Amino acid sequence: MLAFGIAKDIFGGSSVEVELPEQGTTQNLKHSLEERYPRLKHLVSYMVAVNNEYAPDESLLTEKDEIAIIPPVSGG
Amino acid sequence: MNIQIKISDQPLNIQSCIDWVVTPQSGGIDVFIGTVRDVTKGKTVLRLEFEAYEAMALKEMHKIAEQAFNKWPVQKLLIHHRTGVLKVGEVPVIIAVSCAHRNAAFEACRYVIDTLKQTVPIWKKEVFEDGEVWVAAHP
Numbered sequence: 370m371l372a373f374g375i376a377k378d379i380f381g382g383s384s385v386e387v388e389l390p391e392q393g394t395t396q397n398l399k400h401s402l403e404e405r406y407p408r409l410k411h412l413v414s415y416m417v418a419v420n421n422e423y424a425p426d427e428s429l430l431t432e433k434d435e436i437a438i439i440p441p442v443s444g445g
Numbered sequence: 446m447n448i449q450i451k452i453s454d455q456p457l458n459i460q461s462c463i464d465w466v467v468t469p470q471s472g473g474i475d476v477f478i479g480t481v482r483d484v485t486k487g488k489t490v491l492r493l494e495f496e497a498y499e500a501m502a503l504k505e506m507h508k509i510a511e512q513a514f515n516k517w518p519v520q521k522l523l524i525h526h527r528t529g530v531l532k533v534g535e536v537p538v539i540i541a542v543s544c545a546h547r548n549a550a551f552e553a554c555r556y557v558i559d560t561l562k563q564t565v566p567i568w569k570k571e572v573f574e575d576g577e578v579w580v581a582a583h584p
Contacts, residue, residue, distance in 0.1 A: 373498050374568035375579040413584050418566065421501040437498055437566075443580035444495070444502070444526060444567025445479055445538045445558055 371437040376415070379408045380438075389430050395419070396426035398436070415440045447521045448510045452497050452567075454529040457536050466521040466543040473547035475554035479538035481531050491572045495528045495537055498566040502526070505565045513542070513557055517549040524557065526567060537569070 370387045372380045390397055395417045403409050416439040417424050423439070430436060449465060459478060466474055481493050506524045513519055520543040527537050540557045544550040571578050 371498070373496060373566065374570070375582040378579075412582055418498070418501055421498075421504050437501070439498070439566050440568065440579070441581040442562070442564065442566055443569045443582075444497070444565045445562040 371435070373437065374440045374443075375412065376409075376438040376440045379406050387436075389432060393430050394426060395424045395428045395430065398430060399426075402438070409438075413441050447519075448507065448514075449521075449523040449525075450503055450506045450510060451525045452499055452502060453525065453527055455527070457525050457527050457539050459536070459539060462523050462525060462539045462541045466523050466541040468520045468543055470545055471520055471543040472545045473543070473550040475542050475544075475547070475550035477538070477540040477554050477558045478536055479558075481533050481535050481537065483533040485571055485573075488573045488575075490533060491574060492533070493531045493537065494570040494572065495526075495531065496568050496570075497526065497528050501566045506561065509557055509560045509564070512560070513553045516556065517544065517553040518546075519544055519549065519553050522553065522557070524561065526561075526565075528567070 370385050372383055377383050418437040418439050419434045483490055510522045523541040525539045531537055540554055542550050542554045569580050
């Protein structure tokens, strides 16, 4: 799982190993990350991207997916 | 191809962006140039550091460009974004749009920068003398 911006500070690196439950959804992932890294909850918001697309909470994740944590964007 | 999207860690070239969007049918070119400002909330900014999730950022910028083409009669549209360390006065982003008439050029250009700032996975960190902050991450 890739991390960018402040997420790198929170996870201590630009990529982290995560264990996905079977039939895990984006929402499951978020809950499990927030338990392990409570600082995530202090962000204004964050999104999960799967294979370069923003993923809604119900998206099912597989181990072949490229998953990234997208903290609030600030480009431009 | 009438859309050009680029992310680069090298200084951007404003004139070449303008040159690229001009067509013989163009009556107006609108260009947005982002620049690094020296103060945020009263604190002096030493530099900005930009980071991109490159593959997704390119994809999202393409979507924005296509949306602009759907909404306005745009001829050519260009988005260049720079990553890495930028000093005050340097240029992190250029958006250039060409249209037959100026109204659409103004509106499309505005739409692109406004939407980019909401959806494109690029982040900037402000570096001050006494610390650093990822912009907009915390309330």
